[in-house]
Amino acid sequence: MIVIRKQMIDKVTYRREYKDRYIPLIEYYRKKYHLKIEENCSLPSSFVASENEKNIAKVFIRKRPMFENEFSNRQFDSFMNARFIHYSDLNFLILNRSIFPFHWEVFNEETTTHDLSESSVKSILYNHFGTVFCFGQTGSGKTFTMSGMINLFSEDLFTQLPSSKRVTMTYVELIGESVYDLLNEHKEVEVRDGGEGEFVLCENVWVDIKDSTELQRNYHLAGSLRETHATRVNSNSSRSHYICRLSILDQDNSEFARLTFCDLAGSERNIDSFYHNSERLKESAAINSSLMALKDVMRALVLKKQGTNVRIPYRASKLTRILKDGFETLEKPTQTILISTISPQACDAEHTMNTLKHVCAIGNHSYHAENGKLIFREVISEPKLAHYKIEDQLKPLTKMDRSETLEWLSKVRGGILKSDLKKFPSNMDGKMLTKQAEKRLQQLLESEILGSQLRQEIIDYTNKCNQQKVEHIETIKRINK
Known part of the structure; x- marks a missing residue:
């Protein structure tokens, strides 16, 4: 009988311990769903974006390869393909599968930085204002990716640059919340309000760039001077956001175009910072705070694009102030490119999922956790006998997004609330709905009877989900005997 419970064992240790049981089933589903993608039948039609859809940023996903030292540490690749990721449950030998509805390009470990650059960064040459930033956890390959793309971009830039224009950086x-000039003795730089709502870097040095070689040399020199420290995940982890701003000037010194490259510091989980000293902990807190501010800005921009009247919180962090012109300017066209780097390691599965959820939010999509879980037998030989899937699992209201909540409401008591769906707030998801008192529901629906009935439905459905969870655990125990 295989029943592993939470007894002083963390997820990383657990996955490493049972690596040999997880890998065969992951391989089976990797092949199965890769075939489905080739047949164009793996994703619901609602996941496919129209050609005319415009997002606040062009998004690209890059998965780094596994390293030799990771294999020797009993790690394994849990990332199946462009849209699926597996992660193990801590209570029992269970494999969960989540689907991420990307209609963007996904670059795996077999692709090169040149492939990524051709699809992403090269396009900003045709825009007056462009911003490229790498986002992901510590050790996922952000600095490697950005450095390679700078080299390729610089060659394309000076090949196409008219002789009448010059480049400064x-x-x-x-x-x-402090900004420092990397090529001016690390002097502090001010971020001030401009005259037209923009934010301006002040007291920083601009360097004239004559060719691609000089651009690359200066970029790598400045990068070598940024703040780095060894962490649990990365022996040479960047502890700052590195921002390189390039300005193309006309002969009269007026700005023709501005391009910004931002190599963001890596986000960290609590376990990653467990052995940090007080200084490293403060760094991690500041990094995570500024990254959260950036995520809040992007979520607000998505809502604004949907027509919601919302204030964009650029002032929440100096990072978001500096990057503001990458999202909006008054006169000139902008293009923002987000390159999300992810780690394939099983121990990083939750962090990778977190990254991909934020990426989905930027594209106004919700990730999809499939109903049912894959449950292992002790011996995995024949795939059809190797797992058991529990069908028709009810999804708790607290886990439902807005669209799923509205769908659930439309089915309450045979659809009595279909004509009242517009009365619910635009930001109400399932978790918020469960917190509404009976009186508040009566006010929203403008009916004491409907409010009372809905509150009772919420209670009944929640009880049913809890009961099903208990039955689910009992089923797992029987299967694993």
């Missing part, structure tokens, strides 16, 4: 790093 500035290199700064953001540590906490």
